[in-house]
Amino acid sequence: MKEETRRGTTFTRRSLLKGMVAAVATAISMRPSRDSSAHDFHGYDSNRGVLVDLTRCIGCRSCEVACSQEHGLAPPDGMLENYQPLEPQYRETRRPDHQAFTVVNQYQSPLYDHPLFKKTQCNHCLEPACLTACFVNAYTKTPEGAVIYNESVCVGCRTCMVACPFSIPAFRYDSAFDAQIMKCNFCFDTRLSKGRPPACVEACPMEALTFGYRDELLKIARKRLRDLPGRYHREIYGEFEAGGTSWLYLSPVPFEEAGFDTRVPRQPILHFVKDFLAVVPMVLTIWPGLFAGIYLLAKSNKTADNTTSKEDKSDETIER
Amino acid sequence: MRLEWYQLSLGIIVTICSFVAGEPLATELNRKVPEMVVLDSLSNLYEGVSFDHALHDSYASCVECHHHVAGQPSADPACSSCHRSGTVDIVVDCKSCHLTDPFYGDLLSAKRNLSRYHIDMTGLIGAYHLNCLGCHLALTTGPTGCLDCHQRKRNDSLPQGINGTHEETE
């Protein structure tokens, strides 16, 4: 019986070793190709985007109205009939939600002589965290650059809301049976897929929103930085943030002054998720021993806390 | 929905039209320039905007709006590095360079041509507002409010909120 098992074990071990060598060899040979496809993806060549120029925006909120019309949402409230440029139409800082896919907020910076207005909506990341986080694949990154969402497969777990570095996906709570995520879809169905610019871009009187191919928009942005030195803070928000976004921003002041989150990592969120997942097995293997050790230590301290030698002993026991 | 925007872009195509005849202004070019220009590219939504060309001619030199096509070197260093002397073009109206639909089709692809310099030319609506408002706000003179220039058309056949700017209040 014992011998049989041993023979069996020897046989298995040998084949296992062979297999392991083969697996390691395959893994090594495959590594570069896998890396280049996963890490060096910088978006589709056909990725469209929008360049938002804060120095041009006058806060009129035409883009908000156009967006809600395009998507059949209620018109935004608090609009002024005879709007005067740079006049705030609200005080609070709003977030896009299930009733408004885009909002324009006002920011006051000591570095700028008049209020700044920043349009916020989905940035349509090149490597979207929401897409990566969704385990039923409700999100799609289209070759045109839009990150779109399919409510028919969504199970309502809201992981995407947590994953998004810009906190954009919003959950529609008002209908219990038709709950779904709501966010800017780059007007994909009605416009982008037909080669038309999004509704907000077309409505903007100041051309604060410039629509085009993302690579071209980066060139335009750099041209503005070069041609009008002094007008802009010399960075393009979205060029690298979260691994690069389709919507890019130019601002006259450092971005944090105008309500941007400058702590957003420059790598795609995907990379962090991978690191985090790698940490989990480590936690599972180390933590039980660690906590058992702490528990025993505490217990031994309680029963006999007069000698250090005993404590050392108990430590040894745990290590074994 | 789609029809509205289609109509809008069509409306935009009909631009600067009526030139009210008047006395020719004495300019550096000694060329007949209109005293009043009605900008009515959005005439399906608003009454035309009456632009007092003569008044502005007395405030600013031609190049400040017409860049390098009005016979003088441009005031903008980004233009004058190539257009050194300026040309006297037959057509000097805004819409002949600033397109009514700057974000459509071929132009987007054409901008990807590496040898193209003019990749950042604003569309017509952008050019008007950036130029007019830019000056009016900087000099704190001249109209700046939406309705100061754009008289709302009272047209019941218009869909609600078509202008994309204001909530319909009626």
Ligand code: SF4
């Ligand atoms: S791209 Fe479309 S959905 Fe997104 S903010 Fe603009 S109008 Fe709204």
Ligand code: SF4
């Ligand atoms: S429509 Fe343009 S100018 Fe008006 S608030 Fe939106 S981005 Fe700013």
